[in-house]
Amino acid sequence: MLFRLLTRTGVFAGSVAAASVVVFAFMAVLPGDPARVALGVNATPRAVAELRREFGTDRPLAVQYADWARGLFVGDFGVSYVTRTPIGPQVLDRLLVTLWLVGAAMVVAVLVAVPVGTVMAVHHRRLRGLALSALSQLGIAVPAFLSGVLAVAIFSVRLGWLPAGGWTPPAQDPGQFARQLVLPAGALGLAQAAILARYVRTAVLDVLREDYLRTARAKGLTLGRALVRHGLRNAAVPVSTVLGLQLATLLVGAIVVERVFVIPGLGSLLLDGVANRDLLLVQGVVMVLVVAVLVVNYVVDVLYTALDPRLRRAA
Template identity: 65%
Template sequence: MIVRLVQRIAILVASLFVSSVVVFAFMAVLPGDPARVALGTGASDSAVSQLREQFGLDRSLVDQYLSWLHDLVTFDLGDSYISHTPIGPQLADRLLVTLWLVGTGMVIACLVAVPLGTLMAVRHRKPSGLVLSALSQVGVAVPAFLAGILMITVFAVGLGWLPANGWTPPADDPVLFVKQLLMPALSLGLVQAAVLTRYVRSSVLDVLREDYLRTARAKGLRPMKALVRHGLRNASVPVVTVLALQLATLLVGAVVIERVFVIPGLGSLLLDSVAGRDLIVVQDVVMIVAAAVLLVNFLVDLAYLLIDPRLRVRG
């Protein structure tokens, strides 16, 4: 168990290092001079050279990478090339907003997909199971941004129940915070729930065919009780894998949803920085997203050990 944990931590650290190299290299080969962009096309060469020295762009790429890596490790990300404001506080505030959105969307997806997927598997030969399966297929075909626009049209414009856009921190107004979070989180969560439902259904169907579940029913347990007590834990292993993959999809979807609902999250910051060619902010945001995905994969590996004792024995 401990050896396996140490191995996973080593893989996480190595993956973070490789990701940082790839992100930095990708940004380094992009055309354009950040100093020239910050000063404008009419700036003199001496002013551009002075600003390049201030940004550290006159040093070698290796020195620039090591300096950036040191800033990431120490959480001192410096100042923006364009706005000249500290990057760290911006990223912290925007990251918290995106975590609220993605986390709530993931919770909604799980709360919808697990019971519906299980019900679809148990009733897969009955009309209700076929109807639920058809509805999930429709949900897979609907992109998150379209679901968001439809919700705005119905619940904000048509019925006036919820605000169409905006963001209020929960400490300022909890009620308004929930109202503004509800539609974007549902837009992300319901679409992902449609995808996750298919995997839950498939996984539960595989478990229903196992001999140990037939034995449990033969001993007198009702089918649903036998499934809950003996089957769902085994069925959850592949579902946890899909959840990790869906997190990356949620993060990408959050970029669009934040634009649709005018939410000041990491996605909005990334798009604004790309439009303004503030490459250092783009570099930091991309690295944070990559680190988040790698960290979730690491946590999923640990979840495997908790869910399936056979993995601990093999380790």
Template identity: 55%
Template structure:
């Protein structure tokens, strides 16, 4: 077990280091000076040089790279060339909102997908299995932003039971927080539940054909009882793997839903930074997204030995 965790941690640390080099290099390879971009095309050469000197942009790339990485290790992402404000508080506020929405969405998606996928496998030759399969196909075909727009039309504009947009922090009251969370979470969760339902169905069908499940049936257990008692843990590994991939995709792709519901998440901050040509903020946000994806995948790896002891023994 320690060897397994150490190996995975080392892999993710190396990946994070490589990603930081790539992100920094891509920002530097963009045409034009970052100071020129921040000041605009009308800025004089003297003003550009003054801004470059102020933020150290006239120093060599390696020096600036290691200063940037060292700052991140101390939770300092630098200062925006456009606003002159520190970047770290903007990123911290945005990532909190995005993580709340994304984690709540994947939790709801799994709560729907696991029982529905298992039912679709158990009743694959019956109308219930066909209905679940058809519903999951429709869910996969509907983009999250379209689901969000439809939900707003029905529950915000039509029934007027939920707010159409905006955000309320938990300290502002759990009622307001939950009401603003329902629609964006539902928009993301429905699509993810449809995707995960297909994988749960396939995993359960594969497990149902194994010898140990047939032995449990021969010992007198019902098909459902044998599956719940012995089969779900074996089916969990591929489902957890796919859920981890979808969680990472949700984190990066939540920008669209944040725009639909006007959420102050990290995706909205990224769009704002791009539109303002605030390259240093873009650099910091992209790196935080990369690190968040790596952390989430590491957490998924930590679940493998818990779900399947063979992973622990093989480490």
């Protein structure tokens, strides 16, 4: 177990290092000079050269990467080319907003997908199971941003039950924060719940065919109690991997949903940076998203080992 954990930690560290090189190289080859963009087309060559020195873009790429990577370890993402303010505090503030949204969406996805997927498996040959299966297929086909637009049209515009967008910090007004979080978290979470429910269905169907579940039923346990006591833990092993991948997908999918609901999260900051050609800001945000995805995959791998005794024995 310890050897496997150390191995996965080493792979995670190497992946982060490789990702930083790829992100920096990708931004470096993009056309456009940040100094010339900041000064405009009428800037003199001398002014452009001075601003390049100020930004540090006149140095060799290897030196720029080394300074940038060194700063990442201490939370220093540099200074924005456009606003001339530190990028680190902006990224941290926006990341907390995105984590609230993604966390709420994941809770919605799990609370919906686990019971729905279990019912789909138990009643897979009955009308109830077939209807839920068809509904999940429809949910997969509808993108999260479209669900968000429909939710705003119904629950905000027509019924007036919930706000159409905006963001209030939870410490400032918990009630308004919760009301503003319902629609975006629901739109993002239900889209993932439709996908996750299919995997839950498959995992539970595999468990239902196992001998130990038949033995539990033969000892007098109902199907529901047998699943709870013996089946769901084993079904959680493959589902946990999919859940981790979906969490990474939620981080990326939140970019569009934040735009629909005017939420000042990491996705909005990324799109603003792209629109303003603030490449250093974009570079920092992309790196944070990449690291977040790698962290999720690392945690899922460790959790997978903890859930599956066979992997612990093999380690």
